[in-house]
Amino acid sequence: MHRYSFVLYRPLQLVPVLFGISVLSFVLVKSIPGDPIRLLLGTKATPEAVARIRALYGLDEPLITQYLYYLRNLGIGEMGQSILYKVPVLPLIADRVAPTLFLVLGSVLLTLAIGVPLASIAALKRGSAADHAIRGFTTAGLGFPAFWLGIMLIILFSVKLGLFPVAGYGETVLDKLHHMILPCLTVALALSAVMTRNLRASMIQELASDYATAARAKGLSESWIFRRHVLPNSLIPTINLLAINVGWLIGGSVVVETVFSLPGMGQLLVRAIFTRDYMVVQGVTLVFACATVALNFIADLLTVAADPRVKL
Amino acid sequence: MSELALSRGNWLERRLGALGLGRTNLNLCLGAAIVLGWALVALLAPLIAPYDPISHNLPEKLQGPGLLHPFGTDNFGRDVLSRVMHGARIDLQMGIIGVLFPFMIGTTLGSIAGYAGRWVDIALMRLVDVVLAFPFLVLMLAIIAILGPGLVSFYIALALVGWVSYARLVRAQVLVLKTSDFVTAARSLGFGPLRILFRHILPNCIAGSIVFSMSDVVLVVLSGSSISYLGLGVQPPTAEWGVMIAEGQNFITTAWWITTFPGLAIVFMAFGFSMLADGLAERFGLRQR
Amino acid sequence: MSLLTVRNLSIAAGARTLVEEVDLDLAEGEVLGLVGESGSGKTITCRALMRLLPPGDLQIATGSIDLRGRDLAQASEADMRKVRGVEIGMIFQNPNSHLDPVMRIGDQIAESVRYHEEASPRDARDRAIELLRQVGIPDPARRISAYPHEFSGGMRQRAMIAVALACRPKILIADEPTTALDVTVQAQVLRLLLDLRDRLGLAILLVTHNLGVVAQTCDSLAVMYAGRVMERGPKRAVLRAPAHPYTEALLKCQPGSADPAELLPAIPGQPPAPGAFPSGCRFHPRCPRAASVCTQERPVLRPIRDQRAAACHFAMVS
Numbered sequence: 035m036h037r038y039s040f041v042l043y044r045p046l047q048l049v050p051v052l053f054g055i056s057v058l059s060f061v062l063v064k065s066i067p068g069d070p071i072r073l074l075l076g077t078k079a080t081p082e083a084v085a086r087i088r089a090l091y092g093l094d095e096p097l098i099t100q101y102l103y104y105l106r107n108l109g110i111g112e113m114g115q116s117i118l119y120k121v122p123v124l125p126l127i128a129d130r131v132a133p134t135l136f137l138v139l140g141s142v143l144l145t146l147a148i149g150v151p152l153a154s155i156a157a158l159k160r161g162s163a164a165d166h167a168i169r170g171f172t173t174a175g176l177g178f179p180a181f182w183l184g185i186m187l188i189i190l191f192s193v194k195l196g197l198f199p200v201a202g203y204g205e206t207v208l209d210k211l212h213h214m215i216l217p218c219l220t221v222a223l224a225l226s227a228v229m230t231r232n233l234r235a236s237m238i239q240e241l242a243s244d245y246a247t248a249a250r251a252k253g254l255s256e257s258w259i260f261r262r263h264v265l266p267n268s269l270i271p272t273i274n275l276l277a278i279n280v281g282w283l284i285g286g287s288v289v290v291e292t293v294f295s296l297p298g299m300g301q302l303l304v305r306a307i308f309t310r311d312y313m314v315v316q317g318v319t320l321v322f323a324c325a326t327v328a329l330n331f332i333a334d335l336l337t338v339a340a341d342p343r344v345k346l
Numbered sequence: 347m348s349e350l351a352l353s354r355g356n357w358l359e360r361r362l363g364a365l366g367l368g369r370t371n372l373n374l375c376l377g378a379a380i381v382l383g384w385a386l387v388a389l390l391a392p393l394i395a396p397y398d399p400i401s402h403n404l405p406e407k408l409q410g411p412g413l414l415h416p417f418g419t420d421n422f423g424r425d426v427l428s429r430v431m432h433g434a435r436i437d438l439q440m441g442i443i444g445v446l447f448p449f450m451i452g453t454t455l456g457s458i459a460g461y462a463g464r465w466v467d468i469a470l471m472r473l474v475d476v477v478l479a480f481p482f483l484v485l486m487l488a489i490i491a492i493l494g495p496g497l498v499s500f501y502i503a504l505a506l507v508g509w510v511s512y513a514r515l516v517r518a519q520v521l522v523l524k525t526s527d528f529v530t531a532a533r534s535l536g537f538g539p540l541r542i543l544f545r546h547i548l549p550n551c552i553a554g555s556i557v558f559s560m561s562d563v564v565l566v567v568l569s570g571s572s573i574s575y576l577g578l579g580v581q582p583p584t585a586e587w588g589v590m591i592a593e594g595q596n597f598i599t600t601a602w603w604i605t606t607f608p609g610l611a612i613v614f615m616a617f618g619f620s621m622l623a624d625g626l627a628e629r630f631g632l633r634q635r
Numbered sequence: 636m637s638l639l640t641v642r643n644l645s646i647a648a649g650a651r652t653l654v655e656e657v658d659l660d661l662a663e664g665e666v667l668g669l670v671g672e673s674g675s676g677k678t679i680t681c682r683a684l685m686r687l688l689p690p691g692d693l694q695i696a697t698g699s700i701d702l703r704g705r706d707l708a709q710a711s712e713a714d715m716r717k718v719r720g721v722e723i724g725m726i727f728q729n730p731n732s733h734l735d736p737v738m739r740i741g742d743q744i745a746e747s748v749r750y751h752e753e754a755s756p757r758d759a760r761d762r763a764i765e766l767l768r769q770v771g772i773p774d775p776a777r778r779i780s781a782y783p784h785e786f787s788g789g790m791r792q793r794a795m796i797a798v799a800l801a802c803r804p805k806i807l808i809a810d811e812p813t814t815a816l817d818v819t820v821q822a823q824v825l826r827l828l829l830d831l832r833d834r835l836g837l838a839i840l841l842v843t844h845n846l847g848v849v850a851q852t853c854d855s856l857a858v859m860y861a862g863r864v865m866e867r868g869p870k871r872a873v874l875r876a877p878a879h880p881y882t883e884a885l886l887k888c889q890p891g892s893a894d895p896a897e898l899l900p901a902i903p904g905q906p907p908a909p910g911a912f913p914s915g916c917r918f919h920p921r922c923p924r925a926a927s928v929c930t931q932e933r934p935v936l937r938p939i940r941d942q943r944a945a946a947c948h949f950a951m952v953s
Contacts, residue, residue, distance in 0.1 A: 054476030174617055179591075180572070243732065251724075255716060284481035343782070
């Protein structure tokens with residue numbers, strides 16, 4: 035069997051999880067106390083709208099039928115209507131995807147950009163002052179609340195130094211990049227603490243490995259051995275670590291979007307909770323869950339690409 | 347095994363052993379000291395806090411750190427130091443209660459799943475998979491959306507979401523212990539399954555959960571203060587660190603101290619629990635990677 | 636004419652001396668067996684020849700390692716990098732862990748060529764194919780893009796030999812090259828080493844604990860015990876009439892030397908822990924011929940006859 039054939043059958047294995055996600059999100063909205071129609075449409079709904087919702091969700095039918103209606107609606111991209119914005123939920127979410135995606139991907143890249151050099155220095159200069167400082171950062175960094183870190187970065191870089199805007203998303207691509215640096219850095223700092231800690235440990239292990247000794251016996255320089263052998267081998271567990279932290283990464287982005295007033299899905303979710311815009315809460319939660327599943331799938335792909343021994 | 351590999355291993359072990367031993371003591375002692383310190387501050391807050399944390403004192407608003415107010419005052423003239431001290435009561439309570447329920451639920455369900463096996467195990471583990479598919483904070487927020495904002499909603503949401511980590515941890519260990527010799531021996535003596543599970547298996551796999559719960563406190567305090575920061579957890583005027591940071595965010599250009607000190611308090615408390623977790627992990631011989 | 640001459644080599648870990656006063660001579664086209672139990676210091680000795688002792692832990696205390704007029708014991712790290720892989724290649728006991736698991740076999744061979752000779756990727760690739768063919772791997776042009784885990788144990792050992800020979804060194808240090816392999820594969824790998832010796836004029840230092848391997852492959856041998864050379868000389872002469880009681884005891888423990896139906900005799904006692912060596916002759920606590928002189932005076936390695944030397948008070952000088 036080909037190593038990448040899991041790309042074809044893995045989605046089938048995901049069916050139970052996706053099914054569970056849909057049930058859970060269905061149960062969430064079903065548990066809302068009060069009249070569902072009033073909650074879904076607000077108090078000033080017209081009788082036609084009430085009738086339409088009743089038919090769409092089969093609200094008079096038994097629960098199981100209602101769930102099947104819900105599934106069918108999901109299938110046709112019908113996630114209901116936002117009370118606050120008076121528009122369908124799906125396009126509302128679609129408008130908010132870009133900043134969140136930007137934030138998550140940018141944070142991962144920055145995490146690597148911070149974590150790989152720090153871990154390398156710590157592993158190569160083990161026991162040095164730099165190593166101790168980096169280890170201190172990795173222990174303390176775990177406990178940094180993202181929202182507070184964001185504000186501290188704003189105070190330092192925006193208020194005192196005037197380097198970056200305090201909040202917002204910007205218009206042009208360059209402008210957006212300028213706006214996104216601090217939010218990405220906020221998420222990345224905390225995540226890179228975890229990553230540096232793990233990467234340092236695996237680098238130390240790989241530096242002492244037999245194949246590194248064999249590479250030394252080939253007369254290669256330490257820096258060559260580190261770049262060509264130690265780094266690729268120690269990055270493999272890092273992919274897995276990032277995959278485990280995808281949920282955490284998305285959670286962090288929700289908070290950070292609020293700190294920096296970024297018009298992403300997280301900010302949409304928080305506002306929807308305040309305004310009891312339940313269909314939006316349900317929609318965003320569902321999309322975030324599917325995104326987590328998808329990102330984990332991508333991490334599997336990356337692992338297979340990076341490690342020839344892995345078969346899924 | 348070649349003699350060089352042996353000698354190198356010994357060398358490394360010696361180094362690591364010396365280091366590890368030193369770090370266990372340091373981690374455990376420092377962690378315990380920090381956590382104990384916070385517990386004292388929380389207990390004694392009404393006695394040792396120099397000012398009232400809630401009542402307004404507008405003439406003294408927005409004063410920078412000084413002799414009278416070491417951490418400055420906020421926009422209502424409240425002493426930030428006093429509020430940080432009182433905040434310790436709430437945040438420490440969040441950390442402890444927020445871990446207790448997931449710990450109990452997760453340990454129970456996980457051990458039942460591991461011991462019962464078959465469809466019980468399959469059903470519970472599928473549920474775990476589904477809960478884990480949701481980003482932790484997002485699912486918490488969705489549940490809080492239904493229950494309404496507040497500390498109680500936070501605890502309920504945490505109990506509903508947080509148990510999965512413990513369940514997975516305990517299940518894996520029960521699966522190993524289930525087939526061990528001493529359990530076979532207990533079974534051959536005719537003990538019932540419940541007695542075997544709770545008297546023989548659980549005590550042997552609880553150490554991992556306890557260590558994990560210490561690092562979980564960090565996660566819980568962080569998410570609790572995050573949710574309060576978002577306005578969905580503890581409500582003002584209660585002094586809670588996340589709430590204080592949210593309130594201070596409007597004044598970052600003029601009064602950095604309102605946001606800085608509560609945040610440092612979170613970092614410091616989280617650091618204490620992280621050290622405690624590391625120290626316990628080494629004491630129990632469970633090196634966490 | 637000796638290619639590599641080791642004189643008075645001692646290796647220390649802090650205050651403990653693990654290897655003492657080792658002399659070795661390796662001539663062009665010669666296969667020299669370095670024999671000993673584990674803990675006898677043979678692996679440390681050959682790591683020292685490459686100056687690959689773990690830094691800060693083990694170090695060369697005294698002695699010289701002469702390679703064509705240069706003393707490797709005193710060479711700088713930069714000079715050593717031009718020796719390793721280029722003038723002396725090295726293969727290891729366990730090919731599974733000594734090959735990088737995530738790099739293609741061909742790249743691991745070509746790597747040294749590109750690093751040391753600054754060859755183009757194409758030339759390096761051609762060399763890799765040629766080397767794989769030389770070590771007897773079928774369909775080398777295709778197999779260069781395989782990963783180590785796709786090879787069998789014997790193939791991996793062949794690949795590791797190809798890696799070590801990538802820059803055409805004249806000396807190959809083989810540290811227990813067959814220990815981790817199946818018996819049938821062991822013979823193939825040994826035959827390959829001899830074949831390479833014949834074709835390339837390679838000098839091989841073969842480290843092993845197995846006298847059977849020595850008997851099959853080596854021209855001469857040196858027997859180590861507790862960090863010291865006990866006896867050395869041409870293989871045939873030493874194996875036929877060992878001059879040192881330790882060599883004699885080792886020979887008796889080899890399968891095939893005694894009645895096949897009987898249990899093999901074992902040397903009584905345990906070899907001493909590295910660095911905690913007994914006084915006098917280090918073998919005396921286990922030696923059947925030990926006398927009081929053996930507990931007090933350390934015998935030096937002295938020539939006896941036919942280019943042989945032994946470190947025993949009772950070795951006969953002709």
